[in-house]
Amino acid sequence: MRQLTQAFLEVEEKLLSLLEEVRSLRPYIESLEEENIRLKRESCALPQNETERVIANAAQIEGVAHDNLVRLYKEGFHVCHLHFGQPIEAGACLFCAGFLRRE
Ligand SMILES: [Zn+2]
Known part of the structure; x- marks a missing residue:
């Protein structure tokens, strides 16, 4: 094969694999974007002084096992942020139902 043709084919191959890589990132980026919109909506709906409480709740929730969150919810307590x-x-x-579904 001629050298230029060979070089062209190699570049083409690299570009295609790069394109594939970029495409594989797309669902991930989309889900990040959705999450971002959701978080913005939630934080906009809250008065400024409640934001800290919600952040503290989020930290607390992260420390609790999923089974315990389900039990807590069934016993009639919020497990949402x-x-x-x-x-x-x-x-x-x-919010609780949505949260438990997502987990
Ligand atoms: Zn709740």
Whole structure:
């Protein structure tokens, strides 16, 4: 094979594998973007002084095993970032349900 042709084929191959790599990152980036939008929405919905409480809740939730979160929820306590540890009053919490589904 001629040298230039060979060089061209090599570059083409490299570009294709790079493209494949970039494409494989796409779902990951999309999920990050969704998460980002969700977090922004949540933090916008909160008054400034509650943000710290939510962050503290998040840290607490991370330290609790999933089974225990499920049990806590079944016993009638919030396991979501917004109201962690507080009794659920209205029967169900969409945030808790969403959180447990995602885990
Ligand atoms: Zn909740």
